[in-house]
Amino acid sequence: MDRLDDGALRLRTGTTVWQADESRRLAIPTGRLGVGEIMTTDVVIVGAGITGAFLAERFTRAGRGVVLIDRREPVTGSTAASTAMLLWELDASLLELEDRLGFDAAARIALQCRQAVTNIAALVTELGVDCEFAPRPSLYLAGNTLDAADLREEHRIRGRIGIEGRYLDQGALAEAGFAGDAALLYPGSAEADPVKLARGLIAVAQARGAIVLSPATAGVYQTAADGVTVETREGAVVRAKTLVLANGYEMPDFVDAAKHALVSSWAVATRRSDGEAWPQNALVWEAADPYLYLRSTADGRIIAGGEDEAHSGADARERLMQQKIAALLDRVAARCPGLGKLEVEYAWSGVFGETDDALPMIGQAPGRPNCLAAFGYGGNGITFSAIAAELLEAELEGRSAEGALSYALDRG
Secondary structure, X not given: OEEOOOOOOOOEEEOOHHHOOHHHOOOOOXXXXXXXXXXEEEEEEEOOOHHHHHHHHHHHHOOOOEEEEOOOOOOXXXXXXXXXXXXXXXXXXXXXXXXXXXHHHHHHHHHHHHHHHHHHHHHHHHHOOOOOOEEEEEEEEOOOOOOHHHHHHHHHHXXXXXXXXXXEXXXXXXXXXXXXXXXXXXXXXXXXXXXXXXXXXXXXXXXOOOEEEOOOOEEEEEEEOOEEEEEEOOOOEEEEEEEEEOOOOOOOOOOOOOOEEEEEEEEEEEOOOOOOOOHHHOEEEEOOOOOEEEEEOOOOOEXXXXXXXXXXXXXXXXXXXXXXHXXXXXXXXXXXXXXXXXXXXXXXXXXXXXXXXXOOEEEEOOOOOOEEEEEOOHHHHHHHHHHHHHHHHHHHHOOOOOOHHHHOOOOO
16 A cells, blocks of 8 residues: 655646646546445546546556546646647667667667657547647757767668658758757658647547546555556545556556656747748757757747756746747847747746656556556657557567566666
């Protein structure tokens, strides 16, 4: 039996662009259990954000009963702070992955991430989820962690895997409207409205019978060979065959978080404008620390984010807000000199998690029978959420999913 320390994180501050017009958004019906009330299901998922949404859709597709529990209103935590760049590229370069894991493992992970973006596109289309999903290329700029020569080597490794794209030198990059020594331009990524995506997936799961309990704080977990029990702080109980932890950056104390660290990140969204921000509206990010990333939106905004640093609480994030906004705008101006003066309409910050090897934590919770987890996504949250849904469904079916050991919570 374990208790979750109820030091609920303020996962975001400020107003995100995704919250701009709630009247257009799909409401998520939620329920509450009374004191002493007991609910039984196949899978209980703790966390009703983007990860919980992908899991609920996948499990109900397989015919499983699902109950989602969230202490907050669904899709109002870290998901609402996401900038929803669905990159197939990891926070770590293939250069780094190959050096650490070997070529075959690095190639498998990269191809799995590319396939995940393709799968999300197919899922959104099949289910009719209106989330402003759009395929986009990615533009990876040389920076202080990978220079132009490093990007040439990264380009070579990608070609060896069979992933085709372009290496842009300084001149070609300037023609695209960016300042820098070099960049890689590759297809295969995408963008979306993360709140609409998560809400759409949960709506599909609910149509298949899934139940969302909110507000409901998971307080006590009991896991055993014959099933699991989650007691909420509100006095209710959910019993299931399997527990899946998808509560982002509020891990229970029995999950070893030695590989995981919290970081604070900031983002801005500009006022609307007409036309493309830059050729192909590519998702732009830097090989830098701290890094900058840029994307456009369907309604003509530019979103810029980054300036990450170690997490020190929501109050500290708020105090740094104006400083970080100025830093982001300065960096955008340096990278995109032709954009002119940008007017910020929305600014926000959030807390996110990252692991020391840039890979997520997906799989069986060590020492906890019938307890699975999906944590530690870094900058690839939505992509890894989709991968987690496939890996954990395979786990429930008793199948050995290819590459699952790379993401295991107890990997070396």
